[in-house]
Amino acid sequence: MIDVTAKPGHAPVFVTVDLVILTVRQDVLQVLLIERGNEPYLGFPALPGGHVRDGETLDQAALRELGEETGVDGRSLHLEQLRAYSDPGRDPRGRVITVAYLALGPGLPHPTAGTDATAARWVPVADVFDGPVPLAFDHAGILRDALERARSQLEHTTVAAAFCAEPFTVGDLRHIYEVVWGMPLDPSNFRRKVTNADSFLVPTGERRHPETGRPAALYRRGAARLLLPPLLRSGDVTRPGPVVVTPH
Amino acid sequence: MIDVTAKPGHAPVFVTVDLVILTVRQDVLQVLLIERGNEPYLGFPALPGGHVRDGETLDQAALRELGEETGVDGRSLHLEQLRAYSDPGRDPRGRVITVAYLALGPGLPHPTAGTDATAARWVPVADVFDGPVPLAFDHAGILRDALERARSQLEHTTVAAAFCAEPFTVGDLRHIYEVVWGMPLDPSNFRRKVTNADSFLVPTGERRHPETGRPAALYRRGAARLLLPPLLRSGDVTRPGPVVVTPH
DNA sequence: TCAAAAGTGTTGGCCATACACCCATGC
DNA sequence: GCATGGGTGTATGGCCAACACTTTTGA
Numbered sequence: 001m002i003d004v005t006a007k008p009g010h011a012p013v014f015v016t017v018d019l020v021i022l023t024v025r026q027d028v029l030q031v032l033l034i035e036r037g038n039e040p041y042l043g044f045p046a047l048p049g050g051h052v053r054d055g056e057t058l059d060q061a062a063l064r065e066l067g068e069e070t071g072v073d074g075r076s077l078h079l080e081q082l083r084a085y086s087d088p089g090r091d092p093r094g095r096v097i098t099v100a101y102l103a104l105g106p107g108l109p110h111p112t113a114g115t116d117a118t119a120a121r122w123v124p125v126a127d128v129f130d131g132p133v134p135l136a137f138d139h140a141g142i143l144r145d146a147l148e149r150a151r152s153q154l155e156h157t158t159v160a161a162a163f164c165a166e167p168f169t170v171g172d173l174r175h176i177y178e179v180v181w182g183m184p185l186d187p188s189n190f191r192r193k194v195t196n197a198d199s200f201l202v203p204t205g206e207r208r209h210p211e212t213g214r215p216a217a218l219y220r221r222g223a224a225r226l227l228l229p230p231l232l233r234s235g236d237v238t239r240p241g242p243v244v245v246t247p248h
Numbered sequence: 249m250i251d252v253t254a255k256p257g258h259a260p261v262f263v264t265v266d267l268v269i270l271t272v273r274q275d276v277l278q279v280l281l282i283e284r285g286n287e288p289y290l291g292f293p294a295l296p297g298g299h300v301r302d303g304e305t306l307d308q309a310a311l312r313e314l315g316e317e318t319g320v321d322g323r324s325l326h327l328e329q330l331r332a333y334s335d336p337g338r339d340p341r342g343r344v345i346t347v348a349y350l351a352l353g354p355g356l357p358h359p360t361a362g363t364d365a366t367a368a369r370w371v372p373v374a375d376v377f378d379g380p381v382p383l384a385f386d387h388a389g390i391l392r393d394a395l396e397r398a399r400s401q402l403e404h405t406t407v408a409a410a411f412c413a414e415p416f417t418v419g420d421l422r423h424i425y426e427v428v429w430g431m432p433l434d435p436s437n438f439r440r441k442v443t444n445a446d447s448f449l450v451p452t453g454e455r456r457h458p459e460t461g462r463p464a465a466l467y468r469r470g471a472a473r474l475l476l477p478p479l480l481r482s483g484d485v486t487r488p489g490p491v492v493v494t495p496h
Numbered sequence: 497t498c499a500a501a502a503g504t505g506t507t508g509g510c511c512a513t514a515c516a517c518c519c520a521t522g523c
Numbered sequence: 524g525c526a527t528g529g530g531t532g533t534a535t536g537g538c539c540a541a542c543a544c545t546t547t548t549g550a
Contacts, residue, residue: 009301009302010262010299010300010301010302011260011302012259012260012261012262012263013260013261013262013263013300014258014260014261015260015261015263015345051258052258052261052334052345053257053258054257054258054259054336054343055336056336057334057335057336058332058334058345059334059493062493063493063495074493074494074495075495078492079492079493080490080491080492080493081331081332081491081493083329083331083332084306084329084331084332084347086300086305086306086307086347087305088302088303088304088305095302097263097300097306099332099334101493153490157489157490159490169529170529170530171528171529186513186514186515187528187529187530188514188515188529188530188531188532189512189513189514191529191530191531192512192531193512209521209522210521210522210527210528210529211522211527212521212522212523212526212527212528213520213521213522213526213527213528213529214519214520214521214527214528214529214530215520215521215528215529216528216529216530217529217530225489225490225492226487226489229511234512234513239474241405241473241474242328242401242405242407242473243328243329244326244327244328244473245307245310245311245322245327245328245329245349246322247311247321247322247323417502418502418503419501419502434540434541434542435501435502435503436502436503436504436505436541436542437539437540437541439502439503439504440504440539441539457548457549458500458501458502458548458549459500459549459550460499460500460501460548460549460550461499461500461501461502461547461548461549462500462501462502462503462546462547462548463501463502463547463548464501464502464503465502465503477538482539482540
């Protein structure tokens with residue numbers, strides 16, 4: 001049963017899932033990192049993740065790891081497959097292929113450490129790349145790809161609302177875009193776009209009273225997953241092209 | 249070395265790559281299918297693919313399989329990772345996770361059968377779904393995802409040129425869009441867009457003389473990978489949302 | 497001269513940006 | 524009143540679909 005084609009050179013491999021869990025806290029985009037409790041890369045920061053179990057799909061494994069690492073179930077956040085990473089040398093212990101997932105959620109509580117981790121914490125993404133300690137394995141590249149995916153998804157889909165705890169205001173939502181894209185947006189034009197988009201926001205009828213200023217209407221996430229028309233980053237944003245396989 | 253974490257429930261799995269190779273021949277979008285020469289699904293049509301070898305990345309495995317199945321090296325066509333498919337029941341022989349790749353190329357020669365295949369042939373994609381014999385494994389779903397990815401990529405990237413053998417005319421390129429999207433496009437507006445896009449087309453200075461009509465300028469692929477501004481499918485195209493993991 | 501395809505010009509409408517301005521509230 | 528953010532109105536400019544029109548060839 002397990003011996004699909006037991007030819008030499010076709011050895012079975014280990015498959016893991018790794019999670020890039022993003023949130024916006026304190027006006028900064030943050031990623032959940034663990035500190036590795038085992039060799040290799042002992043003590044290094046890394047993305048949470050783990051092995052796929054026998055009867056499990058990759059999606060199920062990602063959901064399970066998410067719960068184990070953060071204590072949050074997948075219902076309240078957005079989870080999608082990013083891509084597979086397969087460099088033969090990416091794990092010094094042997095052949096391990098990983099499938100990365102991108103998770104987006106509202107400001108989550110401080111996580112409890114999982115089994116494989118001695119510590120789990122939120123880290124501003126800017127600090128990850130500028131910091132003194134690099135990420136374990138090829139996780140820096142995975143994080144980079146995940147960030148670009150997230151930024152791009154804000155343009156064409158309604159996932160930004162996944163960053164907001166319900167109910168939320170248009171200002172909350174705009175704040176997400178501004179933090180993730182790293183640029184200010186025109187409040188009035190932003191409002192027009194997101195309120196005109198079909199089934200993006202459903203008004204609750206309630207209002208939130210800020211410390212000072214006019215109260216803002218509250219909304220919940222609508223059924224739409226796609227944002228039509230798209231909300232494009234204006235100006236000279238350098239977008240990466242598609243990830244293409246180039247021979248040699 | 250191979251025993252990364254030899255816990256029960258973490259058995260190693262087999263990993264394969266499957267290729268969705270698309271081309272436009274005789275005014276129709278076609279996909280390269282093999283006929284399976286082994287159980288399971290013996291005699292059924294299937295996507296070409298095979299096991300990842302020990303020292304190989306997934307990209308390298310996809311390129312190798314591409315050569316083995318079609319005799320074409322990857323230099324002249326576009327190849328990109330699609331996503332991983334991991335349903336535990338997708339292969340009755342055991343646990344096999346596959347990573348699908350999307351390949352786009354100009355009208356390729358009739359392929360020579362590979363090792364695992366008793367026959368390989370081009371099949372119009374419309375016939376695949378309407379035909380009497382379904383694809384093996386979960387390949388119908390993979391093909392569906394690949395088609396949507398290809399159609400979407402035409403909007404935002406320059407991959408359409410990968411369908412054209414060089415040199416090609418603006419009319420050739422427009423024909424690709426019309427076949428893949430299944431809708432006619434305005435020739436004059438199309439021309440304006442693709443010739444205005446930076447580094448999409450580089451004129452050769454030559455002209456091609458059709459059987460009848462005015463000769464058309466010839467072009468080669470430019471360096472641009474991204475199409476700015478995008479060339480959007482107009483009208484009421486129903487686009488699928490992002491593939492999201494939903495718990496339960 | 498006709499058919500066919502390449503290629504150009506023009507126009508009207510839509511949409512996005514920029515920005516002025518009003519609204520509602522706490523202090 | 525005033526500061527602060529929410530929310531509305533509007534005009535200018537750019538882009539795009541639609542389509543009329545010209546060009547260049549083979550037959």
